[in-house]
Amino acid sequence: MSQTRSNPNAASVEIRDLRKSFGDQKVLNGITFIVSHGRTVAVLGRSGTGKSVLLKLLVGLQAPDSGSIRVAGEEITGLDPYALNRIRKQMGFLFQQAALYDSLTVAQNVAFPLRNTTLSENDRQEKVRELLSSVGLKEEHFAKMPAEISGGMQKRVGLARALALDPAILLLDEPTAGLDPISAAEIGNLITELKRRRGITAVVVTHDIQGAKTFSDTLVLLNDGHLVAQGTFDDLRKSKNEFAARFLGNGDHVSNGR
């Protein structure tokens, strides 16, 4: 991947007044935030507030009711599938449930996005091995089927698959959910490393507050379809916003509350 750091738009994600509802249920109610190139934003919020929906909107899997999404400077709402594909080649996506292809082995899953690239078979295998070890998966699991590995391992394979095309933008839905603290920290380090080495831009949905604190530049806090607060971890923790303080476990607040 050539570095395009000079262009501040290169891999930015801009969301403006995004709204989405399912039937009568309003899930997102005017969300606006910007992730500039090379930044990592952690999206936090209670279960069911629409974090996964937000990520799916970002990659064009669902269409918003209104609002604008600009990825690398290009508006993606209303794009046809072929134009979307072009943009998706720069994005890596990890599903909350991993969504591995259950008829392919672990290694084939990771190799799948590479199928239309010019890599030779050897390079491809080498790349797959590299990706899988970067997420901490042992060689003995490479030939297994997704049903034969644990949930946490599936999640890591999903992450390796998301990284296969060297994306400039990473969208991760709870990459550390269901992982033990050590593996979770390793994934956190991997994200930090990718950011440092490749200048990757990332939007990470997570419930792991310690993780979010270490790997993200800013936090975005959603509640009831609204963005209630954004800023660095310390900003939010100290903020007057009661929800933010409570969510991030501000000790003062808790004792005040008692």
Place this chain on the structure above:
Amino acid sequence: MTGSISTLAPPAARPGGGKNDLKIVVVSVFEWFGELGIFCARLFRAFTSPYEVSELIHQCDETGSKSLPLVALAGAATGVVLSLQTRDSLIHFGAKSMLPAIIAYSVIKESGPVITGLIVSGRVGAGIGAELGSMRVTEQIDAMEVSAVDPFRFLVATRVLACVLMMPLLTLCADACAIVSGWIADTLAEPISLRHFLDNGFKGARFSDFIPPTLKTLGFGFIIGIVACFQGMRTSGGTEGVGRAATSSVVLSSLFVILADVIFVRLILMIYS
């Protein structure tokens, strides 16, 4: 994306008066055809390079080779039944020497294609419906889309094309089995050599008698492939949805194969007479 093939199910479960039910059914049938049309348009756009050759071969194996035993068996059974039944009637009319020709003509023109069509509808239609349906509900199809692999190209185009390519071959195989088993049944009743049987059966046959009925199975293959993929891709509602997708794939593709047969037969008769 409404609930689909409740479309063709009896509207008993729906609330509202009888007249309203009818309206809902009519609207959803039109909706279904509209969406199918959009689906086809999207599919035709997907037939461009890079071609998914290895997946196509894999699918040909799934639809073709793996349906072969079943199709052959059904063909053979048809041949035997035809031979037994017709023989009786022909003796009655004193036209026993017509038996080989009647078997050959009816198998190649009608029974072979239709039986193959129905069997492939059942076996392959259910398979595709359930496979794509479960990939849909477990987000595997979404995952494919975000990997910038077009699921229409990788999943749908390969399956539809495999159905189209394999149907004529399977039909020929069913035809051959039916004729041979028809001969066996015949020769057991009254010995006749296979050579003689075939000479008799195909005496005076023209090209136009046998090619169009076999080519029409290309159309059957397309119907089966497209209906099953369509039902699979639009699956929603978890495991139950997958079951519905599989069932409706079979029901609709068999139905449309039979309806299409009526149209094809009419067309062939019009063109060749």
